[in-house]
Amino acid sequence: VARIPARVRTKLLAGFLSIVGLLIVLGAVGLNVLGGVNERTQELITLQRKIAAYRQVQHDTTNQLYGMSTALLFTDERMLDAALRQLNQFGYDLDRMAFVAAEEKELLGQVRADFERLAAVVKQVAELTRAGRTAEAREFQRAQSVPLADRLERQTNQLVNLAEADMVAAIDATERTYRASRLAVLLFALGSTLLALGLGYIISSALIEPVNRIEGRLRRIAAGDFEGRVEVANRDEFGALAANLNQTSEELGRLYREIEARTSELSESLQQQTATADVLKVISRSAFDLDTVLNTLVRTAIHLCDATRGAIWLRKGEQFPLAAHAGVPERWVEFAQQNPIVPAADSPMLAGVAAFTGEIVNVEDIPNDPRFRAFEVHKMGDYRGGLAVPLKREGRIEGVIGLSRPEARLFTPRQCQLVQTFADQAVIAIENVRLFEEVQARTKELQESLEYQTATSDVLGVISRSPSELQPVLDAIARTARRLCQADRVLIWRLNEDGMYRTAARDGILAPEFEKLLDPIMPGRGSIVGRVALDRRAVHIDDIQADAEYRVLKGAANDPRRTMLGVPLLSDGTVIGVIVPSRTEARPFTKRQIDLVSTFADQAVIAINNVGLFDEVRARNRELSEALEQQTATSTILRAIAASPTDIQPVLDTVAESAARLCEAYDAAILLADGDALALRAHHGPIPIDFIKWPAGRDWVTGRAFVDRKPVHVRDLIAVEDEFPAGHAMATRMGHRTILAVPLLREDMAIGALVIRRTEVREFTPKQIDLLTTFADQAVIAIENVRLFEEVQARTSELARSVGELKALGEVSQAVNSTLDLKTVLETIVAKAVQLSETDAGAIYVYSKSADRFRLRATYGMSEELIDAIAGQTIGLHDAGIGEAARLRAPVQVADLKLESKSPVQQIVLDAGYRSVLVVPLLRPNKIVGALVVRRKTPGQFEDSTVHLLETFAAQSVLAIQNARLFSEIEEKGHQLEIASRHKSQFLANMSHELRTPLNSVLGFSEMLADGLYGELPEKAKATLARIQANGKHLLGLINDVLDLAKIEAGQLELVIDDYSAGQIVKSAAAATEPLARAKRLELKTVIAKGLPLGRGDERRLTQVLLNLAGNAVKFTDTGSVEIVAKARNGSFEFTVRDTGPGIAPEFQARIFEEFQQVDDSSTRKKGGTGLGLAISKRIVELHGGTIGVKSTPGAGSEFKVTIPVRTVERTKAA
């Protein structure tokens, strides 16, 4: 949206304000004029009213005065009245007169005076008249009234005239004023119009003109004129706008010209593209019709390139015969067809050159061109300019397009390009055709394959559908093979057990009577089946009539077969069958068809094997289901056993039922030993058993099985009277024939028998015999179970009793273990002892050997008085009761204190209401510890079980007392140890201080001496000083190590556990040893594995370890290298320090980690060191929960390996 420029807005505002101002002025003037006119109008209205009044007066006065006079003359009453009324009327008119001629006051006064006089006269006259004094009246009238009336008339007229004159003057004045006003209004109207016109012009010149100009310019631009300029004098936005417009106009002009140029270009290429598209359309429509494509290309090329003739040559081998042409005369065509283009640089034909060079050949005038004019062919004379463009595909020249025209003119680059495009199109078209043909061939092939595959999968489908039956498969194969091999008949032969081949399936019949003659066939060269069986591979006979070896039915008049194929069904190298397609005409089967039949053969083999497998599986299945059934039965029995562990009967019933069912017997029974007889315990089935018990003996089947302890199976009991006399009798009575009995054996002892019977003669299978044995075993298990169960129950009730005791003992043990407070433990023991022994009170005494006194230590159920009383007694070893038990080292009891109270204590107890007492001594192998006492308020012997129980408690008490003693001893020892340890640390601190103080002087002074603080020293002194320093430092190291070790030994070495970097430790150790290594020219290597985890441990101490190892390695190695390796494995760091030093003899390797041990004293002396470093290192590593070790071969270096957990478990104090 265009914004009105600010300055234009200002101008518009000014113009608007001017017009408003003008209007205000005009309004004011108009109002003024209107006021004047109003005033005048008022005046005019007054004047008119005056005129009206004047006319009335003029009229009235005359009449009235005349009427009055007349009336008075007639003296008639009525007339008089009228005259008087008229007189009155005149009076009113007088008022009007005053209005008309207000300014003639004098005259008016005279009139009024006259009137009054007249009125008085008239009245008098009237009265006189009425009084009948007519004469008088008349006289009076004549003398007085008439002259008065006349005078009045005169005066009135005078007044009227005066008024008239006034009026005329007033009207004149009004008219003048009006005229003046009108002039003024007119003038203003005129003036303002002029002003408005003036302003309008100014505004239009300032605003409208530029707009108009610009608009006009725009209109011209719209009309396509970009040349003119618009000139606007204004310096304001209009000027800028105009300038912009001019610029835009120029730009537009430029763009327009450009667009015009582009448009013409576009339309040209559009034309070409349209043509190209047309060509493409043709190509795509007739993609596989090359001629059409080529013809279209030639024609279009001619049309688009201003040519008249055109041709296309396509490669065929090394030459390029003519493939398409247009516009060429017949004789040229003949020539071209007879002379294919041969590519050559000096070919007479442009196309030949193009085909040779692969470049475009563009010639302006062929007949006159130096290259071509010599050739006869160009003398036909109907073309001049020529163009040849090669068709290239992947760099190979596939053909040439040639164009020519009758004018001598070069083809433009654009045309060349176009033809090039066409050439490309032609190549594509050629390629398309080639591909199309290929695809078609391929499609045909695929279709065939598909058909074969479908057939194969059909056959497979049949195989999978009928896994158990072979015939449908063979039928399907025969059918499919016939169809796909285009055979007249297919036979499938199978090898029979007699080694002969017989027809198993067929499709297609050649001749009914002929078919019968074939079966069976033996291997041999005389038949195709026989030949396949011999060769074990496919055999193809092109024509059996031409095959010399072929014998079967050869020459038979009705053998219609000619071509035959035999493909073997091979299974494990045996020809188990043959597929034979045959034709009644001599036409060989193709390779594909043979392959197909081979596939079918494979499938047939699979099907045959499948059927075999299927049968096998079916047999296995049957076995399995049998086994399953038996297992189910077994589990049923086991369930019955589990369900009734106490009752044997349900189990026996189940066993009998299952045995009958699974062994296919009608009837089963279980008999168990009962003394010397077998008693019937379970029976299932319809065959009666007419005894409850029968003596066990070999004269009946079940009896024999029981006695011989092995199964007895009789096929027909009726037939063996001699062998089983009793059994035979039973069979006769009960009606069974076949019988099987197995013994129930428990640990080789027969406890009964399981018997099954049949009413017909039918042997039981071995499997059934086995099964029955299993059932017998299960019956035994059930019986055994019940026995065990009963035993367990008896034991359980026994156990339940001891559990209570055990629990109490458990509680006591817990008390003993959970608290070392002896009193608590003893009180627990005595309480439990009293509760469990079902006594009323108890006490524990502890014996003090030195005082020979048993002291009361814990009581239960005793009153305070009793406790006080007993505590007051001295009980010694020689006293009765407690002392006696301790002395005898055996329990002592008093069944009734009333009958035998042996000691004062017992007397006290008796007095407290107790009757019986049991004392159990607390003993250790060679020591009396005390006694446990329980008391009852009833007399009587204590049961043995109670005594045993109390003995157990006594043992617990001994333990508790002992524990408590041990504990207090340990506590005491611990306390002493602590003090000792404190002394030791103090000693260490003192030692440290005392040793360091003198050393400080030694080292301090010697360093300052060496530093030359006391002046330069002689060389010899320097050497001595160096020794002092070295020894001082060694001494310091020794002190440090000894203190470290002492601390470790005292368990005072505390690890400062924190996160550390294993790599950093290695680096620190390496950095510290590096100077010495360098001095000794040793190579110091560090290998730190990547991605080591963050460790946790005492970084300073671990560095000390590694530094010690690295320092040793450098110290003892004279040549070679020292290597420090850090890696992580299995949650541990492995630090390895390897050197090429002298190595360590095996006998030293174990000892070097002990204090003050070095490999040998001489080396130590030579190399220095305290011999404590490794010992300290070992301790530090062990504090970290790690290990340190060495591997070394003397002369081949050493390898120290430190393994420490990545994260050391925090332990505040080393143990």
Place this chain on the structure above:
Amino acid sequence: MSKRILMVEDTEDNRQIMRDLMASTDYQLLEAVDGAEGVAMAAREKPDLILMDIQLPVMDGYEAARRIKSDPALRHIPIIAVTSYALSGDEAKTLAAGCDGYVAKPFSPRLLLAKIREFLP
């Protein structure tokens, strides 16, 4: 003006080492032989640095350091503990008593000087 160092040390040998050592430097050495004297001298002389032995007669170095550090007027003076208490934990103890640095005996005069220069450059 040269910086003044107060040495609190009961062993004459060590004092001699310090005297000899200081003779080669611009520092001026003040000496006290026990902790109490050390505290008194520190208050009187207001040295720029104190070298404090720990094992001292009358009042030990820990106590002396604590007293100096509890005096607002002396608190700013750095104290280096120079001690033969060189067992683990001893350094922490001296720092806890208010010392600003720690040098174990036997010390290397060269290193002690370096330590002093850390505080008095």
